[in-house]
Amino acid sequence: MWNESRRRFLYQSLTGVGGIALMDLLRAEANPLAARQPHHPAKAKSVIFLSMLGGVSHMDTFDPKPALTKFDNTVMDWSKEKATDQANLFAKPRLILGSPFKFQKHGQCGRDVSELFPHLATCVDDMAFVRSIQTENGNHPAAVFLMNTGWTMPGKPSVGAWVTYGLGTGNQNLPGFVVLPDFRSITFSGSQQWGSGFLPASFQGTMLRWKGDPIQNLTPPQEVTPHMQRQEMDLLRAYNQQHLEAHFTNPDLQARIDAYELAYRMQSEVPGVLDIAQETEATRTMYGLNDPVTESFGRRCLMARKLVEKGVRFVQIYTPSQSWDSHTELERRHRQNALETDQPIAALIQDLKRRGLLDSTLLVWMGEFGRTPDCPADLRDKAGRDHNTRAMTIWMAGGGVNAGTIAGATDELGFKAVEDIYRMRDVHATVLHLMGLNDLRLTYHHAGRNWRLTDTGGQVIRQVV
């Protein structure tokens, strides 16, 4: 459909141009992933989403709340929160829980970072924090959908699909939108989280694996020798070419021949891009590839850098599904997750920086919601925190963000964002803005109306751009 309307416009605007030239043009235009001009000068060319599934506790990471220690073990009063979205959770008495982690100020900007992130603490001058994100749904799947699509229900295009739809991609031998999940546990609803919804399927995320074929069926089964494959491709080309000559008026036929050529090129390019054997030992160590704890996330961070370097538009890295979720044993769970991700993410920032890529690569670190200052009284000895849609801290780095800055604030206990409150659609609007896209103008006509990623909302977070 996308191709259709596109072609329609071209025909209308080019009436009078000779047939053959027109067909050539259509062919070039038939590639939905061709790089396109942004709406306004872009600060970032690529995005890397670092998706912390499960919900990171803001008051234990980047939003210190000394009051929690002061009121530790006292009763938290929820009575004023009538319209809670988690009525069952808050029906029982609850006790405030002090943070088990120590905070220190870091960098020239003097940013508070807990002991969980010793590596990231060295990068704070490259990061911009927002401590006042509110989300809409306290259920993991709906909240992850919100994070990815701006909607709490399935079926809408993901932010990566929107960006790729808006800008195409910089390398025609690679997918424009790459997803790097943790195969120990993929997020709820799997590929729907990076789907293209009503946008054409060309814009959906392509999942890459770091073991075996990085793309499903990228290479033929082992019994098919390179000679056999070449034979097949030659025969296919010859037959398709003859067919095309007899039916040259159908531009789709050429587009499909081109897609096969791209597939052929991807077969050789993709493994090369992902081959980390080419990296120095120092780089490998820096990303933590030699340590089983950091290997999974580290390898994918390194893949992300290599993909971005090659012009891939959008990369999304996930922690395992619900990994940060810490209803009990907050300390152990958060330590484990921080351990797995801290060093690799810091390495990614530094590596991009030394290669001069940080300015054009936007990093967005966030989960699906924040966590509560308290826990149910009967589970006090398990020391966990529950889901909190009222406050979450996120950070962005590179890609032209206002590094070293901070926006928004939560109340004394970190229960609720109280200053400069932003929502997920504002985060999306900000990402689009930095990519040179105007969220009001990035529209797609579907089911009787024009749709936007930010729908009826969306305001750029001014402090970070």
Place this chain on the structure above:
Amino acid sequence: MRDWRTLWAAVLALPALGEVAGNEAIYRERLAPLLAAHCASCHTGAAPQGGLAMTGLAGLLTGGKHGPAIAPGSAAASLVVQYARGEKNPKMPLGGSLPDSVVAALAAAIDAMKPIPNAARDAHAEWLFSKVKAPAASKPSIDAFVRARLEAKGLSPAPPASRRALIRRVYFDLIGLPPPPEEVDRFLKDESPNAYEQLVDRLLADPRYGERWARHWLDLVRFAESDGFAIDSERPTAWRYRDYVIRAFNSDKPYDLFVKEQIAGDEVNDKRAGDDRAERLVALGFLRMGTWEADANFKTQLRQDFLNEITGTTGSVFLGLTIGCARCHDHKYDPIPQRDFYRLQAFFAATRIDDRPAGFTKSEDPAGAGKRLLRRLEDEAEEAAEQFKKLEEKLKQKYSEARNLKPGDKSAADYQKALKDKKDPVYTEEERRQWAESRDRSRRLGELPARHRPLAYAVSDVTPPHVPAVADTYVLAGGELANKGEKVEPGFLSCVTGDSGPAKIPFAGGSSGRRLALAEWIASADNPLTARVMVNRIWQHHFGEGLVRTPSDFGRNGERPSHPELLDWLAAQLVEKKWSLKALHKLMLTSNTYRQSSEHPLTKKYAEIDPNNQLLWRMNWLRLESEAVRDTILSISGQLEKSGGGPGVFLDVASDVAEGFEFFKWFPSPPKEQNRRTIYTFQRRSVVMPMMEVFDAANMAESCARRNVTTVAPQAFTLLNSDFTRRAARHFAERVTEMAGPDRDRRIDYAFRLALARSPSADEAARARGADLERLGVVLFNLNEFIYVE
């Protein structure tokens, strides 16, 4: 790129914005001061009188419990003016009255505003919402209508398609599979004048027709066999709805009856429906097919989401209108007030989800073996569960002994951790394997009985005496549950009936009769939308594009029909032929318009006059859909299993697609069963088959009226390298060898005829000689000619 998108956005956005902006200014300058002086003391604040908050123009348009306070452009129709003039009681402001000059100023300001677009009834709306009138033509036919428009532009149709192209086209179109070489030969040799007509008849009578066309309908009704969201629970008997749709197409169930059964199968009283009540309960599955967040926190919101979803889907599927847009506000483009959305929703006010007992019908279970099968499956499940339990007890015992636990020590439950931890020395590798195997067996067999229980995945009504009264329906301002406005009764679209009062509800035994009222209104020959929308859908699948190219949006924002008279004539034909879809198919398929070539000698010239072929000067190409691609490869490689119906089959999928889910495990069916047609594969919302996904299958989240057609590299990977293709190529080679004998050239010839319904050219045959049959098979599956049907 940027230009066209901007332009597109601008074209759509400007008029609406302009109107709003103009009204906004009039509101600010003329209306707001009057309202502030005379009305604001009661109609502002946290609890405004009558629910009407006069804050901003939006507040007035949203209105209070009596509806919008103003109707821009019409003071006479505006409540504010009616109350101020005392035309409505009580006269406003309460206990007083406004000076005439103020009332006049108020009225003048409202009259000066531009009507909101939906209030206006343009020529398109006039046509769309008026009863279908068969156009006056001396000899009406598809070809006559098409030719008239072509001639007006000085164009002529393409020559007839070759017989080979035609048989391939009509095979894929009607049954979704290629013609076997023998059938092609027979057709090419048949010189009788009605050879083609007979071919069409044969294919329409072929049970594979239903398997093909049911898929189009399943796209539309967002069919899936699981809930979606986190838990994504299986809907174990949803397959019965799929089979119902297949049977409906195969038996040529009159379309009006098909509609009625899906909306009100439990209430319908139609002689044609036969006496099989179970069949009609299964049909109600239509109302259940949306996603369902089983663990939602707000149950009232979940209920409202359900009601919104079926109201919107009913509107788009049967009426071709984006009614869902009117949930939060009056429709921005079509004359559908927000009130009408909730009046329609009120037809479902008593509807609740319900798995209803419905014994298997004769067509579902011809041998009457259902009960026995269920008992056997239950026994097997029980036995497997028992066995697993015993094994677990044994393993638990071992754990307690190894850890020296006292009887009753709760940490004995940790044996599972030890089983999952490969480093734990308590268990041997063999024990771990046994445990996993027994657990999986128990889970797999445990799933089976539910799929064979005689239940319909349906709905029922909650009515008195079980409740004091059917639940009330309110207009919800902004679509928010918390903002209850006017209470409404069930009622039909006022833009069609001209009546915004309540509908007459028929008596329906123990049910409310509400859905029946709606179903009968939709399925009536007098409804201007129903027949047009369905005729257009059928046309779209035969010709590649609808006469209206936005098949679920006939409204102002959709595309205009390319041949309105033809559309109306076909709609009238559908009703005249007693809603027979097969009659409609035949009408379309036997037209010259359908039988013309997809190549026109003057393509270059014509492409500039009518680039999108809206006038139908040639036939459109068909890119095979995902199901047709898979079914075709299975079919020509001789693997296709023809058995039909019953619970879905689970395909082998890569571990990263099917694993990692917390609430279910994916157990592939036996290999032979997996070779059934794709329509019989299990449709789990969170496990999308990669091959289906890359070839643009419907995404199951919402109604899909028209699939995307994309061309991306992963399609090539799938068709070149997947196990599926490679296995098919081996079977293909074997089959060709068996059928064509030892001669190499005859083999090549047969391979081409299987895949492309033609023999190779001398050049093609020469090239093919260099490759073995398996290579040739892979190449044929990947050809443009294979996947694009002329």
